[in-house]
Amino acid sequence: TQLLEQSPQFLSIQEGENLTVYCNSSSVFSSLQWYRQEPGEGPVLLVTVVTGGEVKKLKRLTFQFGDARKDSSLHITAAQPGDTGLYLCAGENLAGNNRKLIWGLGTSLAVNP
């Protein structure tokens, strides 16, 4: 069974601090997606990383896909209260004909003003 482990599970920081969220697996994924979800809403796609070692930046957010395509990280610089939410990573299965995303449990981030 493929599993994606996200850490930390919960994170509470002050505005202006930096943070990193990790998404790890023993399995190889063809791609990995990061989502942000606010309470009562569906997850919103932030980025998709496809190539091993790939780094993508989205304003203050930096996403990295591990060289072996088994892990990924999300780094937020100078966090703001608007960054508060549940951050989910989802890896796409490499093998097989059925496309399925394997989801992490999420990292719940609270940025305090």
Next chain:
Amino acid sequence: DAGVTQSPTHLIKTRGQHVTLRCSPISGHKSVSWYQQVLGQGPQFIFQYYEKEERGRGNFPDRFSARQFPNYSSELNVNALLLGDSALYLCASSLAGTRNQPQHFGDGTRLSIL
């Protein structure tokens, strides 16, 4: 353009009843996936449909079923509801059932079982 729309937004049922949840994908998207999200956890995959055919099924009992219509909208049916079925049910659409397609999620249907 409208995003993925789900209905109803909230639903209250009692144990043993059945429920039908509906999803309309983004225009042009042919693939629809259903997820169950328990509070505080990530979504768990239930089904994927593409061109009206089931393409994937998660580890859910046979009480859960789904179908996709010619207009690519989809229904999720759950029979003999249990208390543990209380969750947010998310629908996501993508252009195709192929790999590396980002999924666009709806806001979900909040199902509460009493």
